[in-house]
Amino acid sequence: MSRLSVDRDACRGAGQCAFNAPELFDQDEDEGLVVLLDAEPPPGLLPSARRAAEACPNRVIVLAEAPERGERG
Amino acid sequence: MERSAVPFPVHRDDPLDPPAEYAALLDGPPVRVRMPDGSEPWMVSRLADVRAVLADPRLSADDQLPNFPHVLPLPPVPGALSFLRMDDPEHARLRRTLTAEFTVRRVNLMRPGITETVDALLDAMVGQGPPADLVSEFALPLPSLVICRLLGVPYRDHDFFQDRSAESLRTDITQEEAGAAFGELAAYLDGLVAEKEREPTDDLLGRVARRVRAGDLEHAEAVAMARLLLLAGHETTANMIALGTFTLLRHPDELDRLRADPALIRPAMEELLRYLTIVHRGTQRVTLEPVEVGGVTIGAGEGVIVALAAADRDPGAFADPGVFDPARPPGHHVAFGFGAHQCIGQTLARLEMEIAFARMLDRLPGLALACAPGEVRFRDSVVYGVRELPVTW
Numbered sequence A: 001m002s003r004l005s006v007d008r009d010a011c012r013g014a015g016q017c018a019f020n021a022p023e024l025f026d027q028d029e030d031e032g033l034v035v036l037l038d039a040e041p042p043p044g045l046l047p048s049a050r051r052a053a054e055a056c057p058n059r060v061i062v063l064a065e066a067p068e069r070g071e072r073g
Numbered sequence B: 001m002e003r004s005a006v007p008f009p010v011h012r013d014d015p016l017d018p019p020a021e022y023a024a025l026l027d028g029p030p031v032r033v034r035m036p037d038g039s040e041p042w043m044v045s046r047l048a049d050v051r052a053v054l055a056d057p058r059l060s061a062d063d064q065l066p067n068f069p070h071v072l073p074l075p076p077v078p079g080a081l082s083f084l085r086m087d088d089p090e091h092a093r094l095r096r097t098l099t100a101e102f103t104v105r106r107v108n109l110m111r112p113g114i115t116e117t118v119d120a121l122l123d124a125m126v127g128q129g130p131p132a133d134l135v136s137e138f139a140l141p142l143p144s145l146v147i148c149r150l151l152g153v154p155y156r157d158h159d160f161f162q163d164r165s166a167e168s169l170r171t172d173i174t175q176e177e178a179g180a181a182f183g184e185l186a187a188y189l190d191g192l193v194a195e196k197e198r199e200p201t202d203d204l205l206g207r208v209a210r211r212v213r214a215g216d217l218e219h220a221e222a223v224a225m226a227r228l229l230l231l232a233g234h235e236t237t238a239n240m241i242a243l244g245t246f247t248l249l250r251h252p253d254e255l256d257r258l259r260a261d262p263a264l265i266r267p268a269m270e271e272l273l274r275y276l277t278i279v280h281r282g283t284q285r286v287t288l289e290p291v292e293v294g295g296v297t298i299g300a301g302e303g304v305i306v307a308l309a310a311a312d313r314d315p316g317a318f319a320d321p322g323v324f325d326p327a328r329p330p331g332h333h334v335a336f337g338f339g340a341h342q343c344i345g346q347t348l349a350r351l352e353m354e355i356a357f358a359r360m361l362d363r364l365p366g367l368a369l370a371c372a373p374g375e376v377r378f379r380d381s382v383v384y385g386v387r388e389l390p391v392t393w
């Protein structure tokens, strides 16, 4: 399983995460800081997880991808 | 002998493209540029370098520091530009008082209201035309109405603050003139915020005023914040809508594609943001210690111009960067900046643009320029755009 983690202290709330991957991220009501909805994104959501991690301007989102298990593996 | 520094800012030859002088620099490491006052800050223009610089706390956004490369004609006043010109933790403290107002969830709640506003403006424009000036009838009133409603600024004052904020961003007037416009806007918002401190209203500035009453925020901080939001909230979006429309009309094949497939609206928005990157003088920083950027060591206390518009045309980051392609696969432009200061209102700006373009294309199938493209006049401002856009339909 790939794993997502976030560092809320570094978040400045511009919302690229919730915009790019609303299934995986939200922002809290009080401070607009990132809330991780799913720390183990299903394979179908990996592209949006990657996009959110890459787009986050503060490098708050870390995606540790599980090595691919394919026929060649 | 070292090559002499390129002058900055450079003027655009083609209104839709960054200055040709940038082209030679796009593939390269940071170079020195020469400002009108003779100083020679660095300019960083590759996308990877721009992202690295903007995410690096060793570069400061504090415009009070020596060697800060100013591009606005305004005399620097401490705190005048609010947290835009502060570093963490001060920046984070002030920004956090606003982040909850601009979450994706909160902004999405504004969709019906924005759609209604867009339709009402289009109704009024259609009722009086054709032709019409898209800037004064649509592109400018839309974000003005939206930001007024959000902040709790009376829209009846819009002529006053639109005019003063445009003046304060112009680069072809004197420091005194720009400073006077900025001062009048400040005085107006000072009064408005004070009123809300006496009687908090149910709007963004009302909530900010409550924080002042509770002692979490100083009055002057609230006023600077109001000014930043009001100015950034309408100048940028207005120019993206007007210049974006001009761009679409200059690319009829792409426009047809967009009309045929509404799902393209969102990627087309991102492409317009990338292609136009209207904060065309970029953003500025000053180094707090020596920093290595793209193979060059920039010493401590040096000014850095972060050329956002150049980065968004970086051939190392975007295939055929000079081509406007609304179906371009999602990339990561820096039209909203990067790092801690990345635009707080970007979700709102995207939503306004998306609805504005979708409704406009839908309701005005015959939309066309009502003048020769060469007659369109451009703004001499830190936010790039058109002065008027005569259209017919």
Ligand code: SF4
Pocket (backbone or CB within 6 Å): A006, A010, A011, A012, A013, A014, A015, A016, A017, A018, A027, A032, A033, A034, A055, A056, A057, A058, A059, A060, A061
């Ligand atoms: S994109 Fe990054 S900085 Fe912005 S809200 Fe999400 S996690 Fe926070």
